Amino acid sequence: MPSPKVVISVLNWNNWQATETCLKAVRQQTYAHWQIVVVDNASKYIPKSFCRDFPEVTLLQLSKNQGYAGGHLATVRWTRKQNFDLLWILNNDAIPQPDALAALVEAWQEQPDALYGSITLQADGTINYGGGSLVLNNQIVDGSYNPLYGLPYETVKEQLVKRPVGELNGASLLIPFHIIRKYGFIDTRYFLYCEETDYCHKLWRVGIPSFVIPQSVVVHQGAVSFTLNRSLEYVRTYYRTRNQLLLDKKYRRISNKIIRKELADYLDIADFFIRHYVHQWFGRTSHHTHEYYLRYFRILATFHALVGIRGKYVAPEKFLHPTD
Numbered sequence: 001m002p003s004p005k006v007v008i009s010v011l012n013w014n015n016w017q018a019t020e021t022c023l024k025a026v027r028q029q030t031y032a033h034w035q036i037v038v039v040d041n042a043s044k045y046i047p048k049s050f051c052r053d054f055p056e057v058t059l060l061q062l063s064k065n066q067g068y069a070g071g072h073l074a075t076v077r078w079t080r081k082q083n084f085d086l087l088w089i090l091n092n093d094a095i096p097q098p099d100a101l102a103a104l105v106e107a108w109q110e111q112p113d114a115l116y117g118s119i120t121l122q123a124d125g126t127i128n129y130g131g132g133s134l135v136l137n138n139q140i141v142d143g144s145y146n147p148l149y150g151l152p153y154e155t156v157k158e159q160l161v162k163r164p165v166g167e168l169n170g171a172s173l174l175i176p177f178h179i180i181r182k183y184g185f186i187d188t189r190y191f192l193y194c195e196e197t198d199y200c201h202k203l204w205r206v207g208i209p210s211f212v213i214p215q216s217v218v219v220h221q222g223a224v225s226f227t228l229n230r231s232l233e234y235v236r237t238y239y240r241t242r243n244q245l246l247l248d249k250k251y252r253r254i255s256n257k258i259i260r261k262e263l264a265d266y267l268d269i270a271d272f273f274i275r276h277y278v279h280q281w282f283g284r285t286s287h288h289t290h291e292y293y294l295r296y297f298r299i300l301a302t303f304h305a306l307v308g309i310r311g312k313y314v315a316p317e318k319f320l321h322p323t324d
Contacts, residue, residue: 003033004085004105009075010092013041013065014320016050018221019092023054026090031102034088037075041065042317065317067191068170076185084177091171093221094120103215104174107162115175115200115210117168119153119160120220127151128220130160131212132167132200140166140204153217160214168210170196171220179208189310192235194243201251230290231319238297238314245305259306263299272299 008026012019019038026036037058040046042065051059060074072089079087086108088101096118104116120129130148134141145167148156173196183206186199200210248254272295297314304313 003031004108005083006031006034006086006088006101006105007075007079007082007084008034008036008088008090008101009072010036010038010090011041011068011071012038012043012092013316014043015092016043016047020050020053022090022092022094022096023057025095025097026101028098029096029101030098031105034101035084037078039071039074041067041071044320065312065315067188067312068193069186069188069190069195073185073188076180079177087175087177087180089170089173089175090218091220094171094218095221096172096216096218100172100216100218103213104172107211107213107216108174108176111211112176113179113208115168115173115179115203115208116216117165117174117210117212118172118216118218119212119214120169120171120218121153123219123221125153127153127156129169129171130214131163131165132169132197132210133165135164135166135209140201157214162211162213164209165200165212166204166210167197167200168212169220172216172218179203183208190239190243190246191312192239192243194240194247198247198250201247229319229321231293231321232316233290234293234297235314235316235319237294238301241298241301242305242309242313245302246308246310249305256306259302262302263306272296 010019010022023036023038035058036056037060039060040062042062046059046061051057058078060078062071062074066074076087086105088104090096100118104118107116108114117131119127119131122128127148127150129146130151132145134144134147183203186195188195190198204210245254245259249256249259
């Protein structure tokens, strides 16, 4: 039986150094039947040396930043005329250990109708993501999200087994193409954050489980592209707040009534936003602090979740400085 053919999709957004480090780790994988696609989400530039240094990479350049799912969807569309079995989504700030892909492929060969994710570690060797919510009696147990966080991997790895979980980490996620063809791809309307969790939940409802594979390990630096400058923290705050609320609404963990409690002091919030836009209009924003803008984007995200706004709203590229 021929080895499954894997396409590895890596997104880049203005961080070629992280991307190149990731690709060098991919070259060390013990599983060798793969093709790498790097999707550039409309970065400011592409190094002239990139294609020369990584001739095995197919580079897809997007004219606009399409976000996480939208970027990987470009890879899916690129594969339509080719015979790939599996899609490995790998963050450019993730460094997979040599057996990471082999362990995921082996898990797929044992049980082909599922999603598969890696254990992700922080740089100090503690677990950053060891699998999502526990699953008992075929039900996702709320309140048990990522129970292994912070534990030293080396001290617990012998106890870990392949197990069904409620969510997987999108930093290293293996998806069979037959599932994509039958059930569709990850929802692009989240733009950033929570979309892989939504995909796991969506597929769980139709009988497709998610498994964390402890033999597949990646070191995940986490949100490296958002460290280009401090202002990009506003983008993270907006999408994390909005999308988590949208996700919880969709799966009935919270209601609009609960979200409205976050906006309970209507007069204070209205005054805040009126002053904000008046200051913008007259160019009097120099006194606004970092904490001020974090509050602004958190309130805006909560309101957008209340009224159901999705998609790309806060554009990361608008927060880039000329030197980034």
